[in-house]
Amino acid sequence: MFESGPDSTGSVVFIAGLLDGYHALPYLPLLSKALAEQLGFSLIQVMLSSSHMGYGTSSLQDDVKELDVLFTFLREERAKTRLFIIGHSTGCQDAISYAAYCMHRAAIQGIVLQGPVSDREFMASTVDMYGKYLRLAQRMINDGKGQELMVREVDIAPVTAYRFNSLASVGGDDDMFSSDIPFEKMQALFGQVKTPLIWVHSDKDEYIPDHINKAQLGSQLAAAAPSTRGSIVLPDANHAISDQLSQVRFCEVVVLFIRQVLEHVEQFERTQQQSFHGLSL
Structure with a gap:
């Protein structure tokens, strides 16, 4: 992990997307500054085995196991008590998976999903011979070779049949944010998540x-997740939020979301304390 900002009990863990590593997104310096100055929080970037060129031989399950190691360290060794996650791109799948079934999910107070996109829909529209490669991956899986590497020309990184199928097939493990997923299936995907969520899409x-209408997709995803606290579309932003005005807006959204979640938690704790003191023993 790489941590910037103050030594604090509050931290935001940033999980990047495919091919990313430390400092992969242009808004991270501004975000680190905003978290430090406005909340007294630090920003933590994590390097997973799937970072950079490792995604093709990894999985969401591997990622969340490694995130469990990180959050165990943060809670037990660093005494972190206020923990939030920002997922970018495939980091959004990691964040949803972590909040659904992992060890420290109850300790995560809020999640920002920035750039939750469908690898399947993107690959289907851009990858030459997409159907051929998908059929090859499924044939390898059926033959018990899901963890073996596919042919070299499939991807820029070495990729197993399992991971290609996970990213590219309908209902694959990575297929969470496709626009054509039935609403009932979306509800099943996100219904296990109790952590407050906010969805941030980029119109460009x-x-x-x-x-695909980004605002409509964002609203549909948000409606399927009962813990959603908001969904916004940054009108001038691309996937990485490269323009400065959108970066400023995104940082404002993150800070406001964290403040609202913390205020809700503090209000709940005060109510619980008042209820306790009101009991006659």
Whole structure:
């Protein structure tokens, strides 16, 4: 992990997307500054085995196991008590998976999903011979070779049949944010998540096909997740939020979301204390 900002009990853990590593997103310096100055929080970037070129031989399950190691360390060794997650791109799948079934999910107070996109829909619209490769991956899985590498030309990184199928197939493990997922299936995907969520899409996201309405997709995803606290579309932003004005807006959204969650937690704790003191023993 790489931590910037004050030595604090409050931290935001940033989980990047495919091919990313430390400092992968242009808004991270501004975000680190905003968290430190306005909340007294630090920003933590994590390097997983799936970072950079490792995603093709990894999985969401591997990622969340490694995140369990990180959050165990943060809670037990660093005494962190206020923990939030920002997922970017495939980091959003990691964040949803972590909040659904992992060890420290109850300790995560809020999640920001920035750039939650469908790898399947993007690959189907851009990857040459997409159907051929998908059929190859499924044939390898059926033959018991899901963890073996596919042919070299499939991807820039070495990729197993399992991971390609996970990213590219309908209902694959990574297939969470596709626009054509039935609403009932979305509800099943996100219904296990009790952590407050906020969805942040970019209107100029180059990884979402042009025929998909970003605002409509964001609203649909948000409606399927009962713990959603908001959904916004940054009108001038691309997938990485490269323009400065959108970066400022995104940081404002993150800070406001964290403040609202913390205020709700503090209000709940005060109510519990008042109820306790009101009991006659």
